[in-house]
Amino acid sequence: MKNYPVKTPEQLGAVLQGCRKHRKLTQAQVGARVGLPQKEISKLELTPARTSLARVFKLLAALGLEIVVRERETADNASEW
Numbered sequence: 001m002k003n004y005p006v007k008t009p010e011q012l013g014a015v016l017q018g019c020r021k022h023r024k025l026t027q028a029q030v031g032a033r034v035g036l037p038q039k040e041i042s043k044l045e046l047t048p049a050r051t052s053l054a055r056v057f058k059l060l061a062a063l064g065l066e067i068v069v070r071e072r073e074t075a076d077n078a079s080e081w
Helices: 008-021 028-032 037-045 055-061
Strands: none
Touching: 008 037, 008 055, 028 037, 028 055, 037 055
């Protein structure tokens, strides 16, 4: 699988949704894996900034993903927030 740099919460939601769809999983199926209702998976994908980090990690685990922290490849260290 390709690497997807994530610099904002919105980008994280889009990446998680894309990975879920790539794996042909519904929100309900992913929710069942982590013990959350479908609507919570939807909220997490649409507004990840409003969810707990613990829920993000649960969803990552359900999709077989991990977070890797590394220095940016660009010389610009300005925040994108």
